Amino acid sequence: MDNRSIAQLLSETADLLEISAGDPFRIRSYRRAAEAVESSTVKISEIAEDTKKLLAIPGIGKGMATNIQEMEKTGTMPLREELLTKYRPSMLDLLKLPGMGPKSVLLFWEALQIASIADLEAAIAAGKLESLPRMGAKQIEKLKKGIEEYKQNSGRFLIDDAEEAADKLIAYLRQFEGITTITPAGSLRRGRETVGDLDILATGPACVEDKVQAAVEYTAAYPPIADLIAKGQNKVSFRLRSGLQVDVRLLPEGSYGAALQYFTGSKMHNVTVRQRALKRGYTLSEYSLSRVEDGSFVAGATEEEIYAALGLDWIAPEMRENNGEIEAAEQHRLPALVELRDIRGDVHMHTDATDGKNTIREMAEAAAARGYEYIAITDHSKNLAMTFGLDDERALEHMRKICQVNDEMEGRIRVFGGIEVDILSDGQLDLSDEVLAQIDVVIASIHSLFNQPEEQMTERVLRAIENPNTRILGHPTGRLLLRREGYKLNLPQILRRAAELGVAVEHNAYPDRLDLCDRDLRMAKEMGCKISINTDSHHTSHMEKMTYGVRQLRRAWLAKQDVLNTLPAEEFLAALRPRA
DNA sequence: GCCGTTTTCGGCCCGACTGTTTTCAGTCG
Structure with a gap:
């Protein structure tokens, strides 16, 4: 069973416990364990036999270790089964409706045997809810709306879309006299790939x-508001036409740091920080850090002073996931995270020779304008016929053109010759060794999916990186296209082999590629992989997306020295696996 | 159910908003 499935079972058990009005602290334990499993870089099923190793994970105790071992053996666990005899799994869907919590689910179940969203719809239509306590006309209307929204399934939004929405709102708020500072907090500030x-x-x-x-x-009164959800003392919640929910908080300047800390989260990070505060005789809220005994003010204007008062170094928002950052901050061993300005080059991009929109020269100019010291032009190879991929002959001709542009740029930027070769179903690359051996940056990527089982898929990638011409493994988990059903591979095995061979693995910076997530990147670093971050740009404007990729690197705790593209041009080339 | 610089018991984060209440429960982040 993979970590995600284990985490899901634990978290569902927490939901069921909540519906059954179980001990809130026990519920929290299950949630905490679920998060610990989900964010672990170790494959839990591989250490499940070893109770000691399980217990070493914070949030996993004796009971939870037993639960995990049980799940490995039987695919479920006693508590979950017991709860499912009392309640239905479809009741968990009800919890996803806005305004619906465990108490309401239990109420509806006990009073009307409502076990699913369909049941709820029927009950509303039949006017059965009105007889229940706390169910006024407004409440019922809210549920109806919630069901509609659920069906439209707005879900999570990609970070670049969310940021665009944030920028527009910020521009609007800025026009109000007396609002001086506006900051996005929450998962956007933490740099999650979706919010x-x-x-x-x-x-x-x-x-x-x-x-x-x-x-x-x-x-x-913000014009794009589609639905105003709440308007209080200092908080406004609404939904935009896109379905994105927005919470705006307006707070005095003296509380700015406390509020920023609070609303940045994550929830688990905040819980841990607050526990720490209590142990030191303080209490932390979105308004201030103050003393428990007399409520006197300790800190609040900046995040730095709050963390400092708790004996902690300031923690970058991307690290605030309760993954050991608090201990590291206490011991002054937080890594100096890589920054966007550390990135000196982008070595994966396409031109109009295949499926890109711009010429080599235009890409080079755009990259130079961004301040890059080097790029690599890496167009597709022939197997991607729909992109007019390059065969051996055209590839060599393309290298000559790249070389020519490199000369034209007169040292303003270095332009490497490159290619993105396709990994065929048997693991071979689709250009000849003689040609590949003449190209500086050879990225091998899978573009076609043959519904192979995990083992075969993994074997295919392993064979491709064994090829001495492969210098970078492109989007190793597959991009969105390949992430869809049926595509699975043994990433730890691939990363381990890539590290041994000195093949760099690529992190695709583009938010909708859903490539290496932060946990994968952490695993890659732990295994000693060389990591290269690239945008895979098909247009000059795509290069801007580098900023989101860097934030993923930061979420994985990567420092400048962990990322190949922070090296100067010659050193970058030298750090790649030696050319065949 | 987890955890320990009040350590094997007794704690476990904090406040805002809404709706249906006349003082609060439920939900949310």
């Missing part, structure tokens, strides 16, 4: 207690 909703924090003279109402009204 569930947008948290925007605003502060300034207009946000003090007796004046804030006007700013609240102004926020609630």
